[in-house]
Amino acid sequence: MKNHKGPGCILVTGGAGFIGSHLCERLLQEGYRVVSFDNFNNFYDRSIxxxxxxxxxxQSTDGKFLSVYxxxxxxxxLFEVMERERPLCVIHLAAMAGVRPSLQDPLHYTDVNVVxxxxxxxxxxxxxxxHFIFASSSSVYGNNSKVPFAETDCVDYPISPYAATKKAGELICYNYFHLHAMRxxxxxxxxxxxxxxxxxLAIHKFARIIQSGQEISMYGDGESRRDYTYIDDCISGVMGxxxxxxxxxxxxxxxxxxxLxxxxxxxxxxxxxxxxxxxxKKARIKRLPLQPGDVERTYADISKARxxxxxxPATDFETGIGHFVDWLHSLEKAGAKTS
Ligand SMILES: NC(=O)c1ccc[n+]([C@@H]2O[C@H](COP(=O)([O-])OP(=O)(O)OC[C@H]3O[C@@H](n4cnc5c(N)ncnc54)[C@H](O)[C@@H]3O)[C@@H](O)[C@H]2O)c1
Incomplete structure (x- = not known):
């Protein structure tokens, strides 16, 4: 894999996941050599x-992509792969994701996300x-009362184990920047x-369940709010x-x-x-109380990223949901697994 010409090798941890696989594709399109490092864990179906x-x-016919299990x-x-590939940059997306499941197994979240x-x-x-890029999360803002959330806001009050691991990850990154002159x-x-x-994740779950005619569980009164980022915009941000x-x-x-x-x-x-x-299609809705660990709202101030x-970011929510539903239908039509 080593003697390719081009802008260099990027090691993407979690390259088999949702964001990771889109990122690997974009990197290949831009001429990078890409190594995905992923353990295909069973957080959701491995075949996906x-x-x-x-x-x-x-997308890679010229041997520029390597998937490492x-x-x-x-x-x-890890050291062996890093030594062999000598990446220009590591983009670290591998993690135990998800707020609610982190309440069931906080130690495992700490083990993967922090250690x-x-x-x-x-x-x-x-x-x-x-060079290192770390996937943190809006969840570090907890129930921040000021909106939109700016990077200078206090993030000392995570309300889920997942959020705490992401904040810890940011702190550890700072330490390596300071001691090892990293960017x-x-x-x-x-x-x-x-x-x-x-x-x-809610959009995927709800779309599937509404489509099947079953009842969706709505936590809270429907007034909790999220800042949703379309995948292509997220990837453009990572490339920036x-x-x-x-x-x-x-x-x-x-x-x-x-x-982002x-x-x-x-x-x-x-x-x-x-x-x-x-x-x-109309949803059948079962109303349930808010879940512990869920934040009331997220809302990004993106002036620093700009x-x-x-x-x-260029994809509004309605357009993005259209693309998502088209994708879901194409899977269903092909008889492929959706969850
Ligand atoms: N999707 C979101 O809305 C969102 C929001 C905020 C932050 N994030 C963060 O972005 C990153 C990617 O999220 P995603 O939604 O693509 O999740 P994902 O679960 O689809 O991808 C994560 C990948 O990491 C791999 N992985 C997990 N543990 C590993 C380990 N110990 N070693 C190697 N690989 C391992 C998994 O197999 C998976 O393929 C995560 O760090 C997540 O916390 C995601």
Whole structure:
């Protein structure tokens, strides 16, 4: 894999997942050599991740893509791959994702998201890989009362184990920037959606259930709000971050935390109404109390991303839901697994 010409090798942890597989595709389109490092865990059906990787592979006919089956907590394997590939940048997306499941197994979340992140940074420091991008989350803002959420807001009050692990990841990143002169961007993603979205996430779950005529569970009164980011916009933001971290040779060490959202709030009731309209089908709704760990709202101030990365999200929610539903229908038509 080593002697390719081009802008260099990017190691993407979690490359078989929702965001990771889209990112691998974009990187290949832009001429990078890409190594995905993923353990295909059973958080959701493994065959979905295999399908994601097949899709990435189909975009690369010139051997520029390698999928490595591996766990970021397997230090020996991780170091071996890093030493062999010597990536220009590591984009770290592998994680136990999801707020609610983190309440059931907080130790596992810490093990993967905190210990795993530190092992990866150790490998970077050991191999003199200076460029690193970390997938953080809007959940670090907890129930921040000020909107929109800015990177300078206090994030000392996470309300779920997942959020705490993401905040911990940001802190560990800072430490490696400081001690090893790395250039690091921590990106706070705001609910990402679109084709291949994780089946546990609300848009995917609701669309599937409404389509089947079954009842959806709506937590709270429908007034909780989210800033939803279409996958292509999220990926453009990550690519902007990549250009910023790698910049010119010998650029000074740097560390930035940056929001990536659409900067628009959609209520749960509006989200359901938009899916109903797109599917042409009414939802049957069971109302349940708000879940512990869920935040009331998320809303990104994206001025820093605009300024630093030239980030300019372009897909409004209605259009994005249209693309998502088209994708879901195409899977159903092909008889492929959706969850
Ligand atoms: N999707 C969102 O809305 C959202 C929002 C905020 C933050 N994030 C973060 O973005 C990243 C990607 O999220 P996603 O939605 O694509 O999730 P995903 O679950 O689809 O992808 C994560 C991938 O990481 C892999 N993985 C998990 N543990 C691993 C380990 N120990 N070693 C190697 N690989 C491992 C999984 O197999 C999976 O393919 C995660 O870090 C997540 O916390 C996502």
């Amino acid at each position: 991740k295999e399908r994601n990787i097949e899709s990435v592979r189909s 591996g766990d970021i907590r397997d230090k020996f394997h 795993g992140t530190q092992l990866l940074l150790e490998a970077c420091a050991g191999m003199k890989v200076r 690091i961007a921590c990106l706070r993603f705001f609910t990402v959606y679109g084709p291949r979205q994780r089946p546990d 971050a990549l250009r910023w971290v790698v910049s010119e040779k010998g650029a000074p060490a740097a560390y930035e935390i940056v929001n 959202g659409e900067s628009r709030m959609i209520s749960l009731a509006e989200m359901i109404a938009c899916i109903e309209k797109t599917l042409g 300024q630093l990365f030239g980030y300019a």
